[in-house]
Amino acid sequence: MTATTQLPVTLDDVQAARKILDGVIAKTPIEQSRALGRMVGSDVFFKCENLQRAGSFKVRGAYVRMAGLTDEEKARGVVAASAGNHAQGVAVAAARLGIKARIFMPLGVALPKLAATRGHGAEVVLHGHNVDEALAEAERYAEETGAVFVHPFDSPDIIAGQGTLGLEILEQVPNVDTIVMGVGGGGLLAGVATAVKARAKELGREIKVIGVQAENAAAYPPSLAADALVPLQKVSTMADGIAVGRPGQLPFSIIRELVDDVVTVSEDALARALIFLIERSKLVVEPAGAVGVAALMEGVIPNPGTTAVILSGGNIDPMLMLKVIQRGLYASGRFMSVRIMLDDRPGSLAQISRIIAESDANVTRVDHTRIGGSISMGDVAITIDIETKGHEHCELVLGSLRAEGFQPVVVH
Structure with missing residues (x-):
């Protein structure tokens, strides 16, 4: 950043936001993850914003923005659009x-998020098939009625409110070298970078700030490379909290100046990270909140040193969690589905079951089909779901089946 660059949010703004939030939000805990620390070779801490009021960091920015309204603006009411956390x-x-x-929410919004938003007292209107359509409707409603539009990330007050997370981390982990978090529109990353980089300069030390995006919803890497906002044509990720196709103008202006890097992770890496958090840390985190953990597990952040990862939210639909856990088990080699063609004669299935049992694997489901376009007369197709113990064990099971003359094809 050059000396003449004037950014839209300063450390003073973040500190003022913290005073506004005093007594309103929780100072969420920091939990050390020794298991993840062993993987990356340094201390790793989780900033558990999944335990924040309303289940995510979003209440920070929303409250700061709305607390600053005049009495006349408050009387007009507010309007927003979101798939969940901002709502x-x-x-x-x-x-x-x-x-x-x-609050305008897309038609396909998860029922738990819809119910929670209504439960907090907001009027919810379902509109559009994605957040962008809901956002456009919310802006139209604001213009038509005079209600104050509360943007999810493209606002100085929102950015300053989210930046209070950075101040808390510096107090809770004073020797932190790297702070990692997910990024969608960019409000959280911009706010934390504003606070952390300014405080690091005062302290005379370097602290890296890294953003992480799902690779199928990664608008920031091309935008940063072009030094201009580059909208995505398509966004597709389980991490709905950061499924934003176009960076916010204000966050982008901060991120390009202050943030050290924005990296990406795959959907499989995200699923593995969620399972890791459940099993090893006993934490329920939504996919958008787990991208930082996924980045560390995948090794895409080299030499991070003492690291704080922001678990930005815990609002996950149980049905999505079920799908993510299954995908994560497949990705980590702990679950495998195979399809085998064999002669339709007595004893074939029993033989396959014996081989799998002797390989110390466990059958959880069997689908036995005699009819289908690829199935010849006298043949049968068997699809077997198998609980395994990792990728090497999967190969052992497959090898044992092949050694007995079967030709298993992995379908998951």
């Missing part, structure tokens, strides 16, 4: 401040 943050802040809130 709940706005709803909680509005209830606390006595402001009427209308």
Whole structure:
């Protein structure tokens, strides 16, 4: 950053936001992950914002933005659009401040997030098939009615509120070398970078700030490379909290100046990270909140040193969790589905079951099919779901089946 660059949010703004939030939000805990620390070769800490009010960091920025409204603006009410976390943050802040809130959510929004937003007292209107369509409708409603539009990330107050997370981390992990978090529109990353980089300069030390995106929803890498906003044509990721096709203008102006890097992770890496958090840390985190953990597990952040990872939210639909856990088990070699063609004669299935049992694997489901386009007369197709113990064990099971004359094809 050059000396003449004037950024839209400063450390003073973040510190002022922290005073506004005093007594309103929780100072969420920091938990050390020794298991992940062993993987990366340094101390790793989780900033558990999944335990924040309304289940994510979003209430920080929403409350700061709305607390600064005039009495006349508060009387007009607020409007927002979100698939979940921003909606709940706005709803909680509005209830606390006595402001009427209308939230536009896409038609396919997860039922737990819809119910939670209504439960916090907001009026919810379902509109559009994605967040962008809901956002456009919310802006139209604001222009038509005079309600104050509360943007999820493209606002100085929102950025300053999210930046208070950075101040907390510096207090809880004073020797931190790297802070990692997910990034969608960029409000959280921009706010944390603003606070952390300014404090690091005062302390005379370097602290890296790294953003992480799902590779199928990664608008920041091309935008940073072009030094201009580059919208994505398509966004497809389980991490709905960061499924943003176009960076925010204000966050982008900060991120390109202050953030050290923005990296990406695959969907399989995300699924593995969620299972790791459940099994090893006993933490329920939504996919968007787990991308930083995925990045460390995949080794895409070299030499991070003492690291703090922001687990930005825990609002996950149980049905999505079921699918993610299954995908994560497949990705880590702990679950395998194979399809085998064999003669339709007595004893064939029993022989396969014996081989699998002798390989110390466990059959969880069998599908036995005699009819289908690829199945010849006298043949049968068997699809078997098998619980395994890792990729090497998968290969052992497959090798044992082949050694007995079978030709298993892995379908998952």
